Amino acid sequence: MKVMALVNFDKINDHVCRCHSFSTKELDFFDSILQYKTIPKKSFLLQEGEICNFEAYVLKGCIRTFYVDQNGFEVILQFVIEDWWVSDIASFHNQVPSKLFIETLEDCELLILNPESKDRLLNELPYFERVFRLMVQRNLAATQNRLIDTISKSAQEKYEEFLVHYPTIPQRVAQHHIASYLGISPEFLSKVRAKMTRAY
Amino acid sequence: MKVMALVNFDKINDHVCRCHSFSTKELDFFDSILQYKTIPKKSFLLQEGEICNFEAYVLKGCIRTFYVDQNGFEVILQFVIEDWWVSDIASFHNQVPSKLFIETLEDCELLILNPESKDRLLNELPYFERVFRLMVQRNLAATQNRLIDTISKSAQEKYEEFLVHYPTIPQRVAQHHIASYLGISPEFLSKVRAKMTRAY
């Protein structure tokens, strides 16, 4: 209980209140259901074949979710940083084995929901359905935009787009991870960058 | 009222009951809110810049949603056929101008929800929140899978994947539309197909 008092719920409470204005009492209940956890960097929160049993809100840190294709190549789906959620929703909700890996890139502080606590939350406070639907909707919109960029833009355009959209990420993650996210080889990203600086 | 009696709601009722088992009475209310509409082929349900004011369940027909990039190239996001929903969710929910086009490829029969009727539905029958969340989740999972394929597979692999995943679509839509969906040029898709048949 003392430990709980050390956790700052302001950010996540603000976060959910952007979807629906909850009362202090409701927020207290919500907070009481969350499980605070710290994870060192380079840890796997989830590996392929496991059933994802969490939805985690990132208080601090940086995480990547990625898929490994049949040739052993990693495709990074998302970088997740402060004020975002991370999970494999398909695996979590259908309780089926995941096809994804989820790995911390920095030491992380998380607030975690597991399937039981999420059920409890939704039964108690049905308006949270909306919070999660909006979360998924935002994710879908972002993924659609990324799909369009992946299809219709050149490597350089994709990288420039990435820089304006996620200006803080390049300082936090390795360059070959960004290449993997963009769907290009690390060597080619290096050449693109060289060309961009040469062009002042 | 006579007209309504002609519309067959069985399919859409089955559809929503896969998410939550609703009573006959609840389903009747749901059906009464839906608006039946027929649309001839080659019509636009939505054009870039408009605010999307519908979520449509496809009773019959085939629809494409696509984006036009800065060079005027179309990128097809989805083919939507019977028993699927079509909308620009981002535009619909946030009431912001859409970046998408939605066009019928065949004569269509639709069941339509507009923002007011959807609100009414969700207030009356909160469990429908879940129906729509699952709908978005499925869409997200599909889009993620497609993103992975787009990044990690060759043109031929993507086409083969498309054939197994959507076996009925090639008979219904033009080949250059499939190329646009796969993110390859129509000429190259033609060559891929030629190569595949040559290899028996």
Add this chain to the structure above:
DNA sequence: CGCGGGTTTGATGATGCTCAAGCCCGGTGG
């Protein structure tokens, strides 16, 4: 100081695009 991961650079080659021409086929008008 040497090791090792990450990045850079260059040479070579594959994948897939562009452009242009020809073909197939259904629809239309004479």
Add this chain to the structure above:
DNA sequence: CCACCGGGCTTGAGCATCATCAAACCCGCG
């Protein structure tokens, strides 16, 4: 019934983009 038209599909030549492989470099760390 045929000639013509037009949209979509195919085919080929040449080319841009980007991957692959190998070597060198950079730099933090033990």
